[in-house]
Amino acid sequence: MNIREAKEEIKNAVRAYLEKDEAGQYEIPVERQRPVLLMGPPGIGKTAIMEQIAHELGIGLVSYTITHHTRQSAIGLPMISSKEYGGKEYSVTEYTMSEIVGSVYDKIKQTGIKEGILFLDEINCVSETLAPTMLQFLQYKTFGSHKVPDGFIIVTAGNPAKYNKSVRDFDIVTLDRVRKISIEEDYDAWKEYAYKEGVHGAIMAYLEIKKDNFYSIKSDVDGKSFVTARGWEDLSRVIKVHEKLGIPVDNKLTDQYLQDKEIARDFADYYELYHRYNELYKIPDILEGRFPKDLAAIRNGSFDEKLSIIGLLTDKLMEEFREYSRAGAVQKNVYDVVKEYVAAIGDGSPKDGSGIADKAKALLEDRIKKLEEDTERETEGGLLSREEENERRLAVGALRECLKEIVAADAKGDNKDSLENAVNAAKKWFKLREADRQAAIKATGEHLSNSFAFLEEAFGNKESLTGSQEMVIFLTELSNAYHSLKFVRETGNEAYYKYNKLLLLNDRKQELNREIMEFASEWK
Numbered sequence: 001m002n003i004r005e006a007k008e009e010i011k012n013a014v015r016a017y018l019e020k021d022e023a024g025q026y027e028i029p030v031e032r033q034r035p036v037l038l039m040g041p042p043g044i045g046k047t048a049i050m051e052q053i054a055h056e057l058g059i060g061l062v063s064y065t066i067t068h069h070t071r072q073s074a075i076g077l078p079m080i081s082s083k084e085y086g087g088k089e090y091s092v093t094e095y096t097m098s099e100i101v102g103s104v105y106d107k108i109k110q111t112g113i114k115e116g117i118l119f120l121d122e123i124n125c126v127s128e129t130l131a132p133t134m135l136q137f138l139q140y141k142t143f144g145s146h147k148v149p150d151g152f153i154i155v156t157a158g159n160p161a162k163y164n165k166s167v168r169d170f171d172i173v174t175l176d177r178v179r180k181i182s183i184e185e186d187y188d189a190w191k192e193y194a195y196k197e198g199v200h201g202a203i204m205a206y207l208e209i210k211k212d213n214f215y216s217i218k219s220d221v222d223g224k225s226f227v228t229a230r231g232w233e234d235l236s237r238v239i240k241v242h243e244k245l246g247i248p249v250d251n252k253l254t255d256q257y258l259q260d261k262e263i264a265r266d267f268a269d270y271y272e273l274y275h276r277y278n279e280l281y282k283i284p285d286i287l288e289g290r291f292p293k294d295l296a297a298i299r300n301g302s303f304d305e306k307l308s309i310i311g312l313l314t315d316k317l318m319e320e321f322r323e324y325s326r327a328g329a330v331q332k333n334v335y336d337v338v339k340e341y342v343a344a345i346g347d348g349s350p351k352d353g354s355g356i357a358d359k360a361k362a363l364l365e366d367r368i369k370k371l372e373e374d375t376e377r378e379t380e381g382g383l384l385s386r387e388e389e390n391e392r393r394l395a396v397g398a399l400r401e402c403l404k405e406i407v408a409a410d411a412k413g414d415n416k417d418s419l420e421n422a423v424n425a426a427k428k429w430f431k432l433r434e435a436d437r438q439a440a441i442k443a444t445g446e447h448l449s450n451s452f453a454f455l456e457e458a459f460g461n462k463e464s465l466t467g468s469q470e471m472v473i474f475l476t477e478l479s480n481a482y483h484s485l486k487f488v489r490e491t492g493n494e495a496y497y498k499y500n501k502l503l504l505l506n507d508r509k510q511e512l513n514r515e516i517m518e519f520a521s522e523w524k
Helices: 003-018 046-057 071-075 099-111 131-140 187-197 201-209 229-245 251-257 261-281 283-287 295-299 303-345 356-380 386-412 419-459 469-479 482-491 494-522
Strands: 036-039 060-065 078-085 088-095 116-121 152-158 179-182 216-220 223-227
Touching: 003 036, 003 046, 003 152, 003 179, 003 187, 046 060, 046 116, 046 152, 060 099, 071 099, 071 131, 099 116, 131 152, 187 201, 187 229, 187 482, 201 229, 201 261, 201 303, 223 229, 223 261, 229 251, 251 261, 261 283, 261 303, 283 303, 283 419, 295 303, 295 419, 303 356, 303 386, 303 419, 303 469, 303 482, 356 386, 386 419, 419 469, 419 482, 419 494, 469 482, 469 494
Parallel strands: 036 152, 036 179, 060 116, 116 152
Antiparallel strands: 078 088, 216 223
C-alpha cells in the first residue's frame, strides 16, 4: 500500500486500541494490542504520518530513532538494592528508569494527555546487544522491568534488507505478535501531502513530467545513488530560503540533497528553465487577466513546456490558497481574543481608581500573554503543527498592533479615558483587518477564474467537453489539493464549478462509450 493508505490503517488501529467499553476498560485489552510494524523504503514519510495521526487524534507522540540508543538507555542502568526472601535479606540488581519509558511519562506530565503513540523508527537495525531487548519490547511492551504506560500505542518502523545492510530479520514468534504493514513509494500519494505542505512549484512541475525520478535507489561500481521523498521536501525548503535571500539555486545545491548526480543535474537544469518560463509568460499578468499576445506559440509548444506553464499557474494559486487558509486561522484566533476582550471591558469603570485606558490595556495584555503561554506549552508538548504554531504567533503579533491602536485612540479621543474609545478602537481595527482579508479572497477568486479563462483561450479544444487535456490536468491538480478545495468550498468559484461539472460529464461520456463498445463486441 502507499503512505496515504498506511496512514489510514495506523490511524484506525490507534482508534480501535483506544476505544473503551461502558466500564471504561479498553475494548481490546492492552496485552492484546499488537504493536504496528511499518516496513518500507527510507525517506518516504513514515515519521511525518505519525505526527499527523497524533495531531489529528489529539493524542501525544513520543518518537525515537532506536539506532541512536544503547541497551543502557533503553532498559536503564543497573543498580544494587536489597530485598527479603524467606526471612533473609539479599542484594539484587534492579534498573533505573528506561529513558524511553521515562520520556512517555514526561510527555503525559507535559501535556496532561494520557494516551498517545510511542514511535520507534529503524526497529530492525538495532545493535547486537540491543536486539534481545527490542524483541522483548515487541512481545511484552516493556524495556527491562519498565512497562510502557497503558494508553500509549506502540508503532514501529523499519527498512527492508535491500535498503540497509544492518537490517535484522524478525523471527516468526515476534512477527506473530505485531501488525505488519508493508508500504511502497507512490508519487501520487505524496503529491497530496506536498501540495498541503507547500513544496516548491518547480519540484512539483518537474516530478509531474518525470515521475520516475520521485524515488530512486540504484547500485553501481561507484556505490549507491538515491533520491527520496525526504530529499525533495528538504530541497524545497532550502530553495525557498535561497530565493528569499537571493542566493543562486544550481547543481552544487541540488547535488547535496538528491544523491543521484544525473537526477540532481537534470532538476537543476529544469529549475533554470522553470524560472525562464515564469519570466517569458509573465504568470502574474495571466493571473490578473492579461494574457500573452502570442498564444499560438504556447499552444504549439512541447507538452513539457505546457506542463511547466500549468505548474507555474498552479504554484502561484496554491500560494494564495495556503495564505487564505493561514489568514483565516489567524483571524479566528484574533477574533476570539478581541471578542473576549470587548466582553470583559464592558463591565464598566474599575473600582480601584485606575482609568479605563489602563484597564483596557491590562486586559488585552493578559489575553495576549495567555495566548503566548498556551502556544508555548502546546508547541512544546507536540500538540500544534508547525503551521498552527505559525498561525498563533502571527495572531499574537496582530493583537499587539490592536493594543497600540487602542492606546493611540484613547490619546486622540475627545473624551479621554473613555470606555467607548477602547471598545470602538478594537472593533474598528478588527473590521479593517477583515476588510483586507476579504479583498485578498476576492483577488484570489479572480486569479483562479482568470487561470481557467487563459487555459481555455490558449488550449481550447471544441471536441472535448472540458476544452483540452491541459484544462483537465489543471482541474485535476486543483481537485486533489487540500488548500484549493478548501478555498473553493468556502468561497465558491463559478469557473471551477463549470469545468468540474464538464469533467464529470466527460468522464461519464467516456464510460458510456466503453460500455457500448464492450456490448457491441459481445454481439459480433
